[in-house]
Amino acid sequence: MGLSTKIGRRIAVLVAAVALASGTLASGAQAAPTPVAFGTVSASPKAQSGDCPTAVTLSTTVKVKAPVTLKYAWTFSDGDRSRARTYKVGGKGLKTVRLSTSLKVTGDARGWGAVRLAGPVRKTSGKAAFSVTCTGDGTGTGDTWDSVTTSAVGVGDTPAGSPTPAPTGQDGETPAQNLVGKATIAFERTTASKCPVTFKIHGSFEGLPAGAQTVQYRVVGTQEWKTVNVPADHGTVFTTVLETFEWGWETEESSIxxxxxxxxxLRSNVIHYFKCHPPVGGAQVGVAAEDIALTGNGGPLAELVADAMLEAVQSLSGAQAALVSKYGMRKGLQAGPIKYEDLYGIQPAGFAVDVRTVTGAQLKKFLVPTSPNAGVATPSAALRYTLKDGVVTGLTLNGTPVSDTQVLKIAINYQMSGGWQGFPQWQGTSGVYYGGPDDTGALASYxxxxxxxxxxxxxRVTVQ
Structure with missing residues (x-):
């Protein structure tokens, strides 16, 4: 080997060493994968015997170097798997995230669940095994368990100044006092109204004591309590996003x-959404104190539907009133138990509830029917008007006259605003909220x- 060859090789080795030390070696080199370590997996309860349906929560922790985005899904012994999820881990350094899934079990079951990471590396956790033995009449056959919710929560990242947990009672788990006077949830759809659907659940807590508080809640039917840290300046009502759900045909859930x-x-109100899973036939949703009639113009039944649509979207959209037509309504409600199938005689199509802005002058035009069979546009309780010879007069909101230039937010389904239910198309208006539930679900919730x-x-409407 010649001197020039030896010198050339030494220079090449030196250049490679410098490049490696500075991180600039690019030809075929790859960064080291982000380290990921799973913790112990568990099922709560691991084994149980009792009435069904019941719930089982599977969970594990994963330690990862932040910042990074986790991509994962739960996989199960029966071959099923949850939808793929992502969770962004902020900050720097090693962080721990708890991954959980809640199973709905309807019959005798024995199985396991595990987390399968797709990013930042491909890795699978250990298996969380569980068993359920059903007693009584609630046993089922066939596919007796499914994952209904999943969650990811950072562990140990409590910021400075966070509230201390409320004192507990004798069982060491239940708080010793009633911190919350009233709990209310609201539905916000973030995808199209068809199935599958993604939606947020906003929670509002009223009657909290002064100062920072810690509130624990869970979705009814699940096992895991979750924590909301309420700041000291929470005011009379504290509102936050509690959950984000993805429902598909396989979810088999229709209420939250x-x-x-x-x-x-304390329990919150209930919210129904029927686009992914119709309710069980014969099940009762509520009670009518008296007959609620459907008349030629809509009447009491249409007014009930309008009130339900407004309540479904008002807290998140700021809607001031709702409008419905009797289109599709086939019969009224009789006094006594109201079953889910009764609702499909009122709102069979399940149109999404939207919110649009409209001026007083525009609204007066839109309230005039274009079809003699349309009846009247029935409003929610705060809105009233008179219809005479195709002209709207006496339009009021909460008893105050509505001017032609006044801008209102009106909840309405897209079929009516599109001009397909015997009333004019809402041209020249703007949609301001598309997060509402289906109108059948809104009626069930109300x-x-x-x-x-x-x-x-x-x-509410005077026809002369």
């Missing part, structure tokens, strides 16, 4: 409700939360 971990067992429901007077 939360309960608060406190001595009185009836469930206000039972026994009274018949509205049917006097």
């Amino acid at each position: 409700r939360i309960e608060v971990n406190q001595p009185d067992g 009836i469930a939360n206000h039972s026994p429901v009274q018949a509205p007077a049917g006097d």
Whole structure:
């Protein structure tokens, strides 16, 4: 080997060493994978015997170097798997994230679940095994368990100044006092109204004591309590996003409700959404205190539907009123139990509830029917008007006259605003909220939360 060859090789080695030390070696080199370490997997409860349906929560922790985005799914012994999820881990350094899934079990079951990471590296956790033995009449056959919710929560990242947990009672788990006077949840759809659907659940807590507080809640039917840290300046009502759900045809859920971990067992209102899974036939949703009639113009039944649509979107959209037509409504409600199938005689199509802005002058035009069979555009309780010879007069909101230039937010389904239910198309208006539920689900929620429901007077529109 010649001197020049030896010198050339030494220079090449030196250049490579310098490049490696500075991180600039690019030809075929790859960065070291982000380290990931799974913790112990667990099932809660691991084994149980009792009434079904019941719930089982599977969970594990994963330690990862932040910042990074976790991509994962739960996989199960029966061959099923959850939808792929992502969770962004912020900050720097090693962080721990707890991954959980809640199973709905309807019959005798024995199985396991594990987390399968797709990013930042491909890795699978250990298996969380569980068993359920059903007693009584609630046993099922066939596919007796499914994952209904999943969650990812950072562990140990409590910021400075966070509230201390509430004192607990004798069982060491339930808080010793009722921190929350009222809990309310609201639905916000973030995808199209068809199935599958993604939606957020906003939670509002009222009656909290002064100062920073810690509130624990869980979705009814699940096992895991989750924590909300309420700041000291929470005001009379504290509102935050509690959950984000993805429902598909396989989810087999049609309602959401939360309960608060406190001595009185406080529960929120219930929210129904029927686009992915129709309710079980014969099940009761509520009670009618009296007959609620459907008249030629819509009448009390249409007013009830309008009130339900407004309540479904008002807290998140700021809607001031709702409008419905009797289009599609086939029969009224009789006094007594109201079953889910009764609702499909009122709102069979399940149109999404949207919110649009409209001026007083525009609204007066839109309230005039274009078809003699349309009846009248029936409003929610705060809005009233008179219709005479195709002209709207006496339009009021909360008893105050509506001017032509006044801008209102009106909840309405897209079929009516599109001009397909015997009324003019809402041209020249703007959509401001598209997060509402289906109108059938909105009606079910209203009836469930206000039972026994009274018949509205049917006097919000005067026809002369």
